[in-house]
Amino acid sequence: MNPPTRLLPMQDSQFDILQWYPQFQSCVRFFLDHAQYEASVQAMAAFINIRLPFQKSQSPVTSSRPPGSPSTIPSPSLTAAPAGKFAIPSQACLPISLTPYIRRLVATGFDFPGMLHGFFGDDWASGIGNLHEEERRNYLFAAKASNWLHVKSQYDMPDGQSIPFLRPLQNATEEEIVGAEKNWSQWLAMQDWMIGPRNPEDIPPIIKDENV
Structure with a gap:
């Protein structure tokens, strides 16, 4: 259910952004060219009160193709590879951010694998x-x-797209909570300027002299 640790750039110095980016582009294209026209995705977007790209009153995004492309409404025969994978041109443009949709799914508790898929x-x-x-x-x-x-x-958004409700983080794992605790401690350390040479992890422990 959770992606491999090697995919977490904040935790893995071996994360390869150039290998990741084509996969990210595939997600953008799938979302724009296919998912936003699915009744199930439209129903969920309405329920959690977030507009899909083609529903925006200003500058709607109907496709991953740049304006002026031969086809505005995507055709599966042109855009889709088998089973939800989309071909990625080497110079593909990304007209939207997926982050607002990920954030809204997380905060409403609908970020389970089936929904993300x-x-x-x-x-x-x-x-x-x-x-x-x-x-x-x-x-x-x-x-x-x-x-x-x-x-x-x-988590509210402009143009009436306020989040209708918040739910506690769903399906949290012990590993996820421990990782969050560690990062929260690092944040608190930075608030106290305990970074760089003052990082607590770099400060040698104080050894008590039992003879004193």
Whole structure:
């Protein structure tokens, strides 16, 4: 259910952004060219009160293709590879951000694998899996740092797209909580300027002299 640790750029120095990026592009194209036209995705977007790209009143995005392309409405025969994978041109443009949709799914508790697959396609784990894990951690941090009303305001969006409800982080694992605790401790250390040469991990322990 969770992407491999090697996909988490905040935790793995071996994360290869150039290998990750085509998978991310695949998720964007699947979302724009296929998912946003599915009745199930439209129903979920309406329920959690977020507009899909083609529904925006200003500058709607109906396809991953640049304006002026031969076809505005995507055709599966032209855009789709088998089973939810989309071909990626080497110079593909990304007209939207997927982050607002990931954030809204996390905060409403609908970020389970089946839903992420429906929104972002077969490449979701490798394409947006690391972003999903970071947004789950950000949600934990937001809850720890402030009260419910302030957290809700951070997940509201303009043009009437306020989040209808918040749910506690769903299906949290012990590993995920421990990782969040470690990163939260690092954040608190930075608030006290305990970074660089003052990083507590770099300060040798104080050894008590039993003869004193």
